[in-house]
Amino acid sequence: MSARAIDMAQGEARQAASLGLAAMPTALALVECATPAALRACSSRLLRDSLGLAWVECLFVEGSGRWLGRDDADVRLDCDDFRHPYAHAIRRGEPLDLSVAEARTRLDHPDFQAQVAALPGALRLQIRPLRALDGPREWLGALALAGEADTLAGLAADAEFAAFEALLCRLWARLARAQGERQRSAVLRDSLAKLNDGARRQSLADQLADDLLGDSAAMQRLRSQVIRAAETQLAVLLQGQTGTGKDCVARAIHRFSARAEGPFMAINCAAIPEALLESELFGHAKGAFSGADQAREGLIGQADGGTLFLDEIGDMPLALQAKLLRVLESGRYRPLGASDERCADLRLVAATHQPLRERIRDQRFRADLYYRLGQFPLSLPPLGERREDIAPLAQAFVADFCAREGRDEVGITPAALRQLRERDYPGNVRELKNLIDYACAMSPPGADLEASALPGEASEPVAEAHAAAPPTASARVDDLRQALRDFEAELIRQRLRYFDGNRALAAESLGVPKRTLAHKCRLLEVDAP
Numbered sequence: 001m002s003a004r005a006i007d008m009a010q011g012e013a014r015q016a017a018s019l020g021l022a023a024m025p026t027a028l029a030l031v032e033c034a035t036p037a038a039l040r041a042c043s044s045r046l047l048r049d050s051l052g053l054a055w056v057e058c059l060f061v062e063g064s065g066r067w068l069g070r071d072d073a074d075v076r077l078d079c080d081d082f083r084h085p086y087a088h089a090i091r092r093g094e095p096l097d098l099s100v101a102e103a104r105t106r107l108d109h110p111d112f113q114a115q116v117a118a119l120p121g122a123l124r125l126q127i128r129p130l131r132a133l134d135g136p137r138e139w140l141g142a143l144a145l146a147g148e149a150d151t152l153a154g155l156a157a158d159a160e161f162a163a164f165e166a167l168l169c170r171l172w173a174r175l176a177r178a179q180g181e182r183q184r185s186a187v188l189r190d191s192l193a194k195l196n197d198g199a200r201r202q203s204l205a206d207q208l209a210d211d212l213l214g215d216s217a218a219m220q221r222l223r224s225q226v227i228r229a230a231e232t233q234l235a236v237l238l239q240g241q242t243g244t245g246k247d248c249v250a251r252a253i254h255r256f257s258a259r260a261e262g263p264f265m266a267i268n269c270a271a272i273p274e275a276l277l278e279s280e281l282f283g284h285a286k287g288a289f290s291g292a293d294q295a296r297e298g299l300i301g302q303a304d305g306g307t308l309f310l311d312e313i314g315d316m317p318l319a320l321q322a323k324l325l326r327v328l329e330s331g332r333y334r335p336l337g338a339s340d341e342r343c344a345d346l347r348l349v350a351a352t353h354q355p356l357r358e359r360i361r362d363q364r365f366r367a368d369l370y371y372r373l374g375q376f377p378l379s380l381p382p383l384g385e386r387r388e389d390i391a392p393l394a395q396a397f398v399a400d401f402c403a404r405e406g407r408d409e410v411g412i413t414p415a416a417l418r419q420l421r422e423r424d425y426p427g428n429v430r431e432l433k434n435l436i437d438y439a440c441a442m443s444p445p446g447a448d449l450e451a452s453a454l455p456g457e458a459s460e461p462v463a464e465a466h467a468a469a470p471p472t473a474s475a476r477v478d479d480l481r482q483a484l485r486d487f488e489a490e491l492i493r494q495r496l497r498y499f500d501g502n503r504a505l506a507a508e509s510l511g512v513p514k515r516t517l518a519h520k521c522r523l524l525e526v527d528a529p
């Protein structure tokens with residue numbers, strides 16, 4: 001080959017190569033699109049600019065294949081609605097050509113009409129359905145082009161346009177599949193996380209079942225609520241009759257919470273005289289009152305970083321309720337006689353067996369404090385409403401007794417179990433536990449617990465107290481509060497006599513904690529016999 005011929009051949013090759021490479025920026029622009037929506041916008045812009053078209057829009061087929069959507073408008077064009085040209089093009093599977101004027105008269109879909117409203121009637125429209133070129137070959141969408149008739153007519157034979165369209169379809173399908181994949185794995189991750197969360201909570205609730213016994217649906221629900229409450233920083237209000245396990249639940253909330261390593265401070269508001277309660281809670285500075293020869297940190301300060309449990313909150317005096325509310329709202333408090341304020345980061349758990357709403361109505365409890373305390377309300381079911389728990393609780397209490405007393409473990413006879421299930425338990429689980437302890441103590445070691453070892457119904461002495469009252473006594477009552485106080489005092493006196501002055505047994509039989517009974521004895525001036 002001559003040198004000239006070689007030069008010419010090289011020149012042609014260079015020209016061919018540069019012709020091929022001229023499409024590269026376009027291809028690169030498409031390839032760089034990270035999402036199907038970006039790809040649609042980019043391809044519309046490139047087509048409009050390079051072909052000099054009046055209007056280009058790329059619509060997408062929605063996942064289920066039922067409708068076409070537009071990225072820049074909240075429009076849904078039904079794929080089976082032949083009032084717009086996209087349905088025709090997709091159904092035929094090939095491009096559809098028509099004039100804008102024709103489209104205006106023949107196709108009356110309002111959203112399509114809005115799309116072409118501004119176009120001159122002399123232009124032509126071409127709708128090109130697009131589908132994936134590999135895999136399931138799903139429909140991707142449609143290109144809508146408006147321009148001069150020649151330009152649009154030339155597209156069918158234009159190899160570069162065909163390559164452009166092929167690249168668009170391949171990239172679109174790949175991005176859509178990757179996006180679908182990502183969405184699917186996000187959904188999977190979500191549901192796995194939920195599953196793990198559920199499994200984790202269930203395993204914590206199972207651990208809690210070692211302390212908070214009972215298989216009834218109510219107890220299972222309570223345990224999972226306790227785990228939920230423990231996960232939060234919300235103030236918890238426990239409501240339930242005496243002996244239903246409010247103290248156990250308060251401790252469990254602390255133990256299963258992020259504050260478990262911090263302190264758990266508890267106080268029974270009913271058992272502390274009103275004058276002392278404030279300094280117990282808030283602490284005091286040196287010399288704050290006579291006898292305060294040392295500064296003392298209160299329970300609020302001691303509970304910093306942990307949990308403060310206020311039992312019998314319904315008995316808290318109104319003035320103190322206001323101060324407590326302030327601590328809860330601001331996290332700040334001032335010890336008695338101190339000049340500076342302190343901060344306390346604590347979670348409050350409060351408990352009561354009293355109907356607080358009634359106390360609010362009687363203006364003995366602040367409504368604002370009630371709502372602040374009850375950010376996470378929990379209600380403990382009485383034992384009488386979950387009788388299926390009586391047998392497992394009784395068995396566990398017998399096992400506890402035997403372990404405590406170093407005795408061989410024994411069982412409970414069916415007759416004793418039947419009797420246990422049929423009794424009333426105004427003192428709830430506490431009453432059942434005390435009953436079992438008493439019956440175990442009355443039974444010979446190694447022998448199963450018999451029905452004959454169970455004491456009579458605890459409510460008998462109450463009935464006696466009622467029976468002992470003269471039938472006309474109620475007619476003489478002219479001060480309800482005083483009459484109730486007298487009745488309460490008389491009942492406690494009778495019960496103490498019945499148990500030979502043993503306050504623990506009297507408290508158990510009345511279903512109140514020993515400290516509450518002691519407080520009531522002081523308040524009502526009841527002396528031990």
Ligand SMILES: Nc1ncnc2c1ncn2[C@@H]1O[C@H](COP(=O)(O)OP(=O)(O)OP(=O)(O)O)[C@@H](O)[C@H]1O
Pocket residue numbers: 211212213214240241242243244245246247248249311352353429430433511512513
């Ligand atoms: N679900 C339970 N499983 C095992 N023991 C329980 C359960 N519920 C309560 N108890 C036991 O019953 C007794 C009373 O429980 P707790 O003191 O928590 O009741 P409470 O509702 O706080 O009573 P009060 O209102 O009188 O203070 C405790 O010995 C406790 O361990």
